[in-house]
Amino acid sequence: MNTTTEKMSQPSWYIADVIGVRDETSTARTLILQVPNWPGHRAGQHIDLRLTAEDGYQATRSYSLASAPTEADRGSSIIEISVELLDDGEVSPYLVRVTDVGDRLEILGPIGGYFVWGAGQEEPIQLIAGGSGIAPLRAILHERLAADGVSADSVRLLYSARARHQVYYEDELGDLADSEPGLISLQFTRSAPKDWTGTVGRVDADLLARVSIPAALEPTVYICGPTKFVEVVASALVGLGHDQARIRTERFGG
Ligand SMILES: Cc1cc2nc3c(=O)[nH]c(=O)nc-3n(C[C@H](O)[C@H](O)[C@H](O)COP(=O)(O)OP(=O)(O)OC[C@H]3O[C@@H](n4cnc5c(N)ncnc54)[C@H](O)[C@@H]3O)c2cc1C
Numbered sequence: 001m002n003t004t005t006e007k008m009s010q011p012s013w014y015i016a017d018v019i020g021v022r023d024e025t026s027t028a029r030t031l032i033l034q035v036p037n038w039p040g041h042r043a044g045q046h047i048d049l050r051l052t053a054e055d056g057y058q059a060t061r062s063y064s065l066a067s068a069p070t071e072a073d074r075g076s077s078i079i080e081i082s083v084e085l086l087d088d089g090e091v092s093p094y095l096v097r098v099t100d101v102g103d104r105l106e107i108l109g110p111i112g113g114y115f116v117w118g119a120g121q122e123e124p125i126q127l128i129a130g131g132s133g134i135a136p137l138r139a140i141l142h143e144r145l146a147a148d149g150v151s152a153d154s155v156r157l158l159y160s161a162r163a164r165h166q167v168y169y170e171d172e173l174g175d176l177a178d179s180e181p182g183l184i185s186l187q188f189t190r191s192a193p194k195d196w197t198g199t200v201g202r203v204d205a206d207l208l209a210r211v212s213i214p215a216a217l218e219p220t221v222y223i224c225g226p227t228k229f230v231e232v233v234a235s236a237l238v239g240l241g242h243d244q245a246r247i248r249t250e251r252f253g254g
Helices: 003-008 092-098 131-148 170-179 205-211 227-239
Strands: 012-025 028-034 046-052 058-064 078-084 104-111 125-130 155-161 184-188 220-225 247-251
Touching: 012 078, 028 092, 028 104, 046 078, 058 078, 058 131, 078 092, 078 131, 125 131, 125 227, 131 155, 131 220, 131 227, 155 205, 170 184, 205 227, 220 227, 227 247
Parallel strands: 125 155, 125 220, 155 184, 220 247
Antiparallel strands: 012 028, 012 104, 028 078, 046 058, 046 104
16 A cells, blocks of 8 residues: 555545635535645545534534546645535535635545545446535546546446536536537436426436446446435446446435
């Protein structure tokens, strides 16, 4: 094991400065964090974020790193998380509605060694996101494209969102979709734009068979989103012949 890997496998606490915020949708916000001495991370990893109230009460939640380690336009100490607002939640309303540039946040990371992609993995990868589950998959997608170039034979993303106005990173994903047919597939579960030519509904075996990398090519599959979404999609993939051992999942709760 080299020293970089050892360092990454030991999460530490850091103080992160909020240096930017970006609304992804009306209920989701990306926080751009500068973290002095950040050791770097692997695509797919997450952080734990701890809020402390004035009376000392603390709440900690996990958030995936949406930024890829090798994104060229940012320094290695800048990371991004994308947070979906849960109206009755304790932490997400504060991060989406209150947190702003100049605030400081306590984070523990980088965390996770299973739901990650690294440059040594040469097999095709299929990414499947539900809602805010797109966050770590954005990082993995960028990392894979940076390593291997843009090819729908080596990586594909299927992203399920309720409607177009719920799609995170819309411009960026749109540009990627235009650059390579089959690279990005969007699925709307509630309503679709007027010009939409695809189907509307939940991700199921038919859709997976049409748009994802076939089981015969032995892709590693990464599924991330609400628990129910992850379970239904993983089970459909096994039904399509994917080996359970090549399916990696991250459940966000719900
Ligand atoms: C490894 C990991 C990575 C995560 N990454 C992200 C991320 O990148 N972006 C993000 O927005 N969230 C992410 N989450 C979820 C996040 O940690 C919190 O659970 C979420 O922000 C809700 O916290 P809260 O304090 O607002 O709600 P809470 O006060 O914890 O919960 C409020 C209510 O919402 C329900 N609930 C909790 N989580 C969800 C959910 N995801 N969907 C629907 N209902 C839910 C609870 O059961 C409860 O009823 C991740 C979770 C894990 C385990």
